[in-house]
Amino acid sequence: MELYDESRGGRPGCEKVGPEAALHISRALAVNDVLLTLNLGNNRIGAAGAAHLARAIKSNRTLTALNLASNELGDAGLVELGVAxxxxxxxxAVDLSGNGIASDSTRKLLCDAWSERPREDLRFD
Structure with missing residues (x-):
């Protein structure tokens, strides 16, 4: 499945996924019982989009791999995802690399959240 913004000409790759698209994706994740992997790397989801996705991730019981690398999430978005x-x-498997973690407390939250259950791969910087 490819995601793109039809209002920008409808061609894949023309526009990056932003916070509003993340809201729609999170709504789909809330009822998802099929999708195992979601790759949204290298977009512009931001902290607001991360908050939308975090709400869906809390209750999703199907998704096993998530790539949100290089999405301008910042500490605020990463904290939301850490709680989720x-x-x-x-x-x-979760890739959060390239999102500019500035706070040691954010790093600790992510590490603690990840270590609570048997998991394979968490990436962040």
């Missing part, structure tokens, strides 16, 4: 990871029981 504490509640999610099925994600085993």
């Amino acid at each position: 990871l504490q509640e999610n029981e099925v994600l085993v």
Whole structure:
């Protein structure tokens, strides 16, 4: 499945996924029982989009791999996702690299959330 912005000409790759698209994706994740991997790397989801996705991730029981690398999430978005990871029981691979973690407390939250359950791969910088 490819995501793109039809209002920008409808061609894949023309526009990056932003916070509003993340809201729609999160709504789909809330009822998802099929999708195992979601790659949204190298977009512009931002902290607001991360908050939308975090709400869906808390209750999603199907998604096992998530790539949100290079999405301008910042500490605020990463904290939202860290809290969601504490509640999610099925994600085993998450890439949050390239999102500019500035705070040691954010790093600790992500590490603590990840270590609560048997998981495979968490990437962040």
